[in-house]
Amino acid sequence: MWFDWSFAPVTTAICTTGLTKYYGAHRGVLDVNLEIKQGDVFGLLGPNGAGKTTCIRMFLDFIRPTSGTISVLGMDSRADSVEIRKHIGYLPGDFITYEKLTSGELLEYFVNLRGDTLTKAKVLADRFDLDLSRKIGELSRGNRQKIGLVQAFMSNPELLILDEPTTGLDPLLQQEFHKLVLEEAKAGKTLFVSSHVLSEVEVICDRVGIIREGALITVEEVAALRERALTHVAIEFENPVSPSDFETVEGVTEVVVTEHKMSCNVTGSIDSLIKAVAKHTVHKIESAHPGLEEVFLAFYNDDDTEKEDYYAE
Amino acid sequence: MLSNIYLKTLRDSRKSVLFYSIGSISLGLYVTLFYPTIRDATGFAEFLDQLPEVMQSLIGDAETYTTAEGFLNAELFSFMGPLVIGIFAIIAGMTAIAGEEESHTLDQLMANPISRTNLLAQKIGALLTNLMFLSIAMWVGLTGGSILAGFDLSISGTTQAIISQYALGAVLGLLALSVGASTGKKGLAGGVAAGVGLVGFLLDTFLSLVDLLNPARFISVFYYFNSNDVILHGINVVHFLTLVAIAVTAIAISLWRFERRDLAN
Numbered sequence: 001m002w003f004d005w006s007f008a009p010v011t012t013a014i015c016t017t018g019l020t021k022y023y024g025a026h027r028g029v030l031d032v033n034l035e036i037k038q039g040d041v042f043g044l045l046g047p048n049g050a051g052k053t054t055c056i057r058m059f060l061d062f063i064r065p066t067s068g069t070i071s072v073l074g075m076d077s078r079a080d081s082v083e084i085r086k087h088i089g090y091l092p093g094d095f096i097t098y099e100k101l102t103s104g105e106l107l108e109y110f111v112n113l114r115g116d117t118l119t120k121a122k123v124l125a126d127r128f129d130l131d132l133s134r135k136i137g138e139l140s141r142g143n144r145q146k147i148g149l150v151q152a153f154m155s156n157p158e159l160l161i162l163d164e165p166t167t168g169l170d171p172l173l174q175q176e177f178h179k180l181v182l183e184e185a186k187a188g189k190t191l192f193v194s195s196h197v198l199s200e201v202e203v204i205c206d207r208v209g210i211i212r213e214g215a216l217i218t219v220e221e222v223a224a225l226r227e228r229a230l231t232h233v234a235i236e237f238e239n240p241v242s243p244s245d246f247e248t249v250e251g252v253t254e255v256v257v258t259e260h261k262m263s264c265n266v267t268g269s270i271d272s273l274i275k276a277v278a279k280h281t282v283h284k285i286e287s288a289h290p291g292l293e294e295v296f297l298a299f300y301n302d303d304d305t306e307k308e309d310y311y312a313e
Numbered sequence: 314m315l316s317n318i319y320l321k322t323l324r325d326s327r328k329s330v331l332f333y334s335i336g337s338i339s340l341g342l343y344v345t346l347f348y349p350t351i352r353d354a355t356g357f358a359e360f361l362d363q364l365p366e367v368m369q370s371l372i373g374d375a376e377t378y379t380t381a382e383g384f385l386n387a388e389l390f391s392f393m394g395p396l397v398i399g400i401f402a403i404i405a406g407m408t409a410i411a412g413e414e415e416s417h418t419l420d421q422l423m424a425n426p427i428s429r430t431n432l433l434a435q436k437i438g439a440l441l442t443n444l445m446f447l448s449i450a451m452w453v454g455l456t457g458g459s460i461l462a463g464f465d466l467s468i469s470g471t472t473q474a475i476i477s478q479y480a481l482g483a484v485l486g487l488l489a490l491s492v493g494a495s496t497g498k499k500g501l502a503g504g505v506a507a508g509v510g511l512v513g514f515l516l517d518t519f520l521s522l523v524d525l526l527n528p529a530r531f532i533s534v535f536y537y538f539n540s541n542d543v544i545l546h547g548i549n550v551v552h553f554l555t556l557v558a559i560a561v562t563a564i565a566i567s568l569w570r571f572e573r574r575d576l577a578n
Contacts, residue, residue, distance in 0.1 A: 023575075053578070062420060063575035082426045090424040096417040100325070109315040113425040148421075 011074055013038045013159050013190035014059060018068035021054050028054040029214045031068070036192060036207075038073075038158075041185045043201030043222075044194040046211035052194035053092075055211075056163050059192075060090060073159060086114070089157035093164030095148025099137030103130055103147045107154065114155050121154035128176065141168040149177065159190045166200060178203050202226065227268040232288040234263040238281035249276045318422075318432060322439035326405060330443050333401045334450035340397060341454020344389045345381075346462050352379055367522060381466050382544045385455065390474050390539055391518075394451065398482035399510050402444055406489030407502035409436040410567075414497045414577050429572050433494060437564060440486050448479045467544070474544035480556040481538040484563070485510050491563040495570035497577045509534060534559065 014036040021028030029051035036042045044052050057063045059072055061081035070077035072084045097106055107121045125132055128146045136144060145168040152160060162181075166174045181204045185191055195201050201208050202222055209219040237260045246255050246264060250272040255264040266273050270287070277285075314324040323330075351357060358379050361369070377383025410433070413419040423432070452475045459466035485506050493502035517535035520526045530536045537552040537559075 057420075057576075057578065060424060062423060062578075064573075082428050085424060086426040088424070090421075092420065095421070097421045098418055105315060109321060110425055112316045113318070113422075113427060151421075 011038050012036065012071070013040065013073060014192060015071045016055075016068060019055070019058065019065055019070060020067045021051075021058060021063065022066045027051075027214045028066075029211070029216075032211075032216045034209060034216060034219070036190065038190050039185075039188050040207060041181070041191045041205045042193070043205035043208040044192065044211055045196070045198060045201055045208050046194075047196055050211045051214040052196075052211060053163055054214075056090075056161055056192070056194060059161060060085065060088065087158040089152035089155060089160045091148045091152035091160075091162045091165050093167040094141075095145050095168075097136060097144075097147070100135065102133055102135050103139070104132030106136060106147060107132070107151060110151050111154065116155050118154075120156060121150055124150040124153055127180075128173070142170055142173065145169055146173070149180075153180065153184070157189070160184060160192065162191065162193045164195055165193060198225075198229065229267070231266045231270055232263070233266055233270065233273065234261070234286045235277060235282060236261050236284040238283060241280060245279075246273070246276055249273050317435060318427070319435040319438050319442075322409070322436060323442060326439070326443055329401070329404075330446050333397065333447050337397060337447050337451035338454035338457075340389065340393060341451045341456075342458040342461070343454075344385055344393075345455055345458025345464075345466070347388075348381055348384050349462050349464065351384060352381075352464075367519065377542075377545060381459065381464055382470050383542075385466075385471070386474070386539075386542050386544045389455075390478060390544060392514075394478055395481055395510075395514075395535070395538065398444065398447055398451075398478055399485045401447055402440070402482040402486030403489045403503055403506045403510070405440050405443060406486035406491075406506060407493050407499050409440060409490045409493060410571065411493030411497050411499040411502050414493075415499050417578070419576055420578065423576065430568060433568060433571055437487065437490065440490060441483060444479055444482045444486060448475050448482075451475060451478075470544040470547065473548045474539070477538055477543045477548055477553060477556075480553060480560070481534060484534055484556050484559050487560050487563040487567075491567035491570075494567040495574070497574075 012035055014034065016032050016034045019032040019034070020030055032051075032055065034055075044055065046052055054063070058065055058070055059077060061077055061084070064078065073087055075084050077084065098109075101109065103125070107118065107125070111118050111121060124130075128149065130143070130146045130150060134143075136147065139147075145166075149165070152162070160181075166177055169177060181191060181193075185204070191204070193201060193205060205222055207219060208222055208225055210217045210225075240259045241257055241262055243255045243257045243262075246252055246257075246262060251267045251269065252273055253265050253267070255262065264273070314320045358376070361378055378387055410419070413422065423429075452471065455471050455475075456466065456468065488509055489502045489506035491502075492505045493499055496502070513533035513535045516526065516529050516533040517540060521530050530540070534556065537555045541549045541552065543549075
């Protein structure tokens with residue numbers, strides 16, 4: 001056939017050009033150019049105060065850019081804001097809402113405002129074991145966050161904007177949350193997740209943007225980012241070892257040996273180190289997830305002035 | 314009651330509206346049931362005539378004080394009535410937008426597909442509806458009390474006075490709502506509206522006795538509310554429309570500012 005029916009144009013979910021926001025004289029974000037395609041699972045990573053929430057609140061038209069443009073789902077963030085929000089589910093890190101309502105009443109209210117039904121909300125509430133009859137003000141932070149989660153996902157939005165979504169969740173719930181996110185991603189939804197923890201975006205995102213002091217420094221595939229990241233490894237051996245056994249291993253730096261204990265940093269894959277370690281009898285092995293600081297260090301390891309700036313903050 | 318913002322706002326304020334309405338009925342009953350005691354007291358009118366002008370300005374017109382409408386004008390519509398309606402209106406107005414913003418519930422509400430203008434319109438609607446409940450309650454207290462106490466009360470005059478008082482409440486409430494929506498600051502909103510009410514009251518009563526300040530009555534909202542003693546002489550259309558114009562201006566400013574500013578997190 002002359003026309004390919006399987007052709008589906010990939011449109012952008014979020015596109016910003018020269019996006020800049022000042023709060024009076026204070027910097028919000030500076031000249032952010034970002035393109036997120038529909039179906040992407042994108043993570044915005046940066047320390048607190050870097051401008052993540054500023055970006056998100058501009059996408060939702062809570063605040064307005066000082067300059068630059070934002071298009072969300074192909075529409076103008078300001079002129080078509082109401083239409084855009086029909087297709088967005090939003091969850092902030094600290095879900096604050098009407099404390100006098102019960103969880104059930106809040107969901108009913110928001111469903112009504114969206115002209116929607118409670119069907120999916122009930123399914124999600126069951127899944128996250130949310131008691132719909134309790135007043136929100138009486139709930140723990142984790143339970144409040146569950147309501148936030150349910151309301152963000154309940155209207156089957158095309159685009160999910162999650163601002164530090166798992167801050168208040170316990171590890172079990174975090175896992176369930178990650179599962180939900182991956183399901184939505186599989187269903188073709190676009191997800192925009194902000195976080196200051198690399199491990200979080202690592203689990204769910206394909207691509208990560210790093211934002212620092214209001215500027216988007218880089219956008220990378222998660223795999224590429226992981227290669228630059230440092231992992232701290234500490235190993236306890238049966239017998240004493242010598243530093244020279246490990247110093248030459250690919251990616252390994254800062255080897256410290258005290259009799260039968262060894263610690264070091266590994267850049268990228270730890271495979272080579274594991275193979276070197278396997279020659280000895282190992283009692284215990286600990287590996288710490290690379291923190292954002294290390295990722296930044298990996299980023300700035302060629303540029304000492306930047307590094308000093310970062311630590312001077 | 315959770316199907317839209319208007320009904321949700323009425324739901325949130327149902328307890329306070331109930332208590333204020335009970336208060337308004339009680340106030341209406343209290344002044345009407347008390348009136349026969351004053352009417353029947355001998356020499357009261359003469360006593361009033363001898364009072365200094367300052368005291369008279371507080372009590373109202375000495376000649377009409379012993380008539381039912383004159384008494385209600387002095388005892389209810391000069392101070393207590395507008396006080397009750399005004400306090401309710403200012404609190405409701407300052408919390409409408411700025412209250413949600415300061416308690417951090419506005420972000421989540423606005424994540425739903427609602428325009429700011431729509432939000433504002435529903436909040437204004439709820440404020441005006443609640444003020445109506447209070448006004449009706451006071452009207453019921455007054456007419457009911459006059460029946461219980463067995464005297465004739467001008468229904469037309471009373472209704473017009475209640476309507477004029479409603480307009481004053483709406484002006485104060487919408488001022489608070491407007492400042493709150495324009496700035497996001499609840500305290501500032503309440504302060505500005507209460508200041509306009511209080512200064513207006515003073516300019517129209519005590520301060521109007523100071524020759525130098527007398528012309529300033531015209532900037533007082535109380536002047537437009539009741540300077541012509543509405544319950545006795547009916548609504549002065551120009552005065553009433555002035556209150557309406559202030560209310561409309563307050564709404565227009567809030568729409569214009571709220572649509573353009575950043576919401577606080």
